[in-house]
Amino acid sequence: MTFQQGRRRPRQRGIALIEAMIGVLIFAFGVLGLIGLQAAMTRAQTNTKFRADAANLAADLIALIQTDTIANMKQYEKASCAAYPRCKEWRTKVKSVLPSAEDPEVTVDTGTSKVDIIIRWQQGSDTNQYQTVLMWQP
Template identity: 35%
Template sequence: MKPRRSLSRRAPQAGVMLLEALIAILIFSLGVLALVGLQTVSIRQSSEAKYRADALMYANEIIGQMWVDNRNFANLSANYATGGAAYNAWFARLQNNNSLPGAAANPPTITTVVAGAPADPSTMVTVRVSWKAPNEPPADPAHSVTVVAQIK
């Protein structure tokens, strides 16, 4: 009888568990990177929403001042249009609060136009508040909010 020779063979699935572990780590890492990216976008969107809310607050503030002041067209055009005394005081407050970055480089504009019938005149006021978020490329246009109000 011939002696049996034992040939040592490797199991056909040797190393498969290591490969499965590496693939699991890769999938987990991609998930973590996706969550980090999601958090970054969330923070950026939250900042943009805050700037929009602040811009709307400032626009509504100046429109509110127009409502409680003498509401005839001559007064609104002289005091509240871009460059007027009330406009300059409002713009100085806007700059001093530092809540809208880049507002000094992109000053807000206020235009007034006579609207309505001659018997019942009113003033159509357009307030545009602009800002530029920090870390945006200089070539990007400024963000802006425009509010239109009719003051009688």
């Protein structure tokens, strides 16, 4: 009787390889999840930046309106803006800062002392809008 006869051969082979493959698969799903999260965060950050830019542009227009005379208030409306240099310059700035920006809508109501500003822009397939209202004491 030799020592070779008393040994048994293991029947399970390759278990470590299967465990390693399952571990790699779980790791790959985790990495894909992180990539998706990073993409969503980048989209949200870009959207936030454009909203902040729109708010700053609206504040710029409010400053222009407040430093102008009451007689020129109607010059800031959409129909007259292209002919009024201060408004035209601001509108050009809006189009250069925001992606695919539409002509801003500015409505001036001197009777109620109210200016309504709406800025719209296109980001990918989404249309975004920022709106603010200025009211003043005559």
